[in-house]
Amino acid sequence: MVCAQFWAAAPAFAFSVGDSWDWQLTEPVDLDRNVSVLDLHPDLVTPDDLAALRQKGVRTICYVSIGTLENTSVDFNAFPDDVLGKTYEDWPDERFLDIRRLDVLLPIMKSRFEACRNEGFDAIEPDNMDVHDNDSGFPITADDVVAYVARLATIAHSLDLGIGQKNVPDLTADLINHMDFLIAESCFQDKWCDDVNAYVRAGKPIFDAEYTDRPIDFQEACEFAAQQNIAMILKDRDLTSPVQTCP
Template sequence: MAITGSLLLAPASALAFSVGDSWDWQLTEPVDLNRAVDVLDLHPELVTAEDIAELRAKGIKTICYVSVGTLERTSPDRGTFPQEVVGKTYGDWPDEKFLDIRRIDVLLPLMTARFESCKAKGFDAIEPDNMDVHDNDSGFPVTARHTVAYVRLLAATAQGLGLKIGQKNVPDLTEDLVDTFDFAISESCYQDRSCKSYLAYTEDGKPVFDAEYTDRPIHFSKACAIGRKYGLSMILKDRDLTAPVLWCPDENQ
């Protein structure tokens, strides 16, 4: 496809995120970018700068997936992480190991490089996954206080690069983070009964993007009613976040 230089050079912060934005989330190939949505959250290794530029030309805002709390076995930069900051295997995801997020001196430059890569590809924002190291058996004595300190620095780093950044899960930390982040991404807030925990975002004019999962029992129409109650943008996805998606009524614009 032919992409003009002006598209590739458009500033990453040019597109604003708004409450009620429709969205889709795809982290596993093959991706389907033919989506009539306001926002696409994508794994950066599955798309090119040309793909992102074409989405921007359509007015679609893009979020770049970055794991900030784990190291994936397939990460291209895996060799740059010293062994002393790599902990236990993430039980639900055996190809990932937790990071010692207390070691900001080591991790901040590495995450900055990842954010810069997202910016270079043309993304508008960052999804900082696995912020919940303190809630897991990571192999390190990480506390919620460490999480807050770490992710606030990550937010300042992303925003300093002209990128938006969202709170990922950790509903218990919303009060500490809502003033720092530009939006929130939640998994299964209806199924986990935690949607109300993100209300501070929508009340502050910041969107909350929620995904419910097909591998858990759900009455999706009831979930959508809760989503509308709290102003959330809700979708139904498979656990691997492949292309298939179901939107709540009136969200697929």
């Protein structure tokens, strides 16, 4: 695979290996958390909320779907019909995007990133990167994902925002130089944490969430996470406020 050549310097602040975190995308949120990093849906918080978190030294990550369009998105009408693909099987209110259409999607995503920055977020969680692994309705390849995400990283960094890789362990070698951290779902349960540990070796944190709707020995998972320097939490699938953290 050919690495895309679009790169910009990371923002002045940095996430660090060993940072603790929580992840909340469903209301009501609970912002009273003793963590270094909070990953939040921008619709669930206010600029005042984010300013208060920043005052406490908490850095915040803004959820943005870059690979699907939710039918409740305020910018829904900005997406022409020809970039909308099949419905996402697991999330019936979302449709896949033709991420090859950089001419259409990059300006829209830049506006979304700007909204996150203006609200007070420090970084972007670019969700649904794995379009190449889904039945999207488009012949999208891994190279298409790398080209798109690398351009998004350049945009985020130009806005002084961090940006992370979301899952896609198969693309780690191609994305790690563009990304500032990695967000993983069930890398312990699905046995692919080792596939992304290059992030830790590069001094970039891995934030992992394991899920309560699947069998897990969380003590064993936490022992593994400690050995691998992964920030691991246990959450419900809807990413509501309850969280179990490693000791």
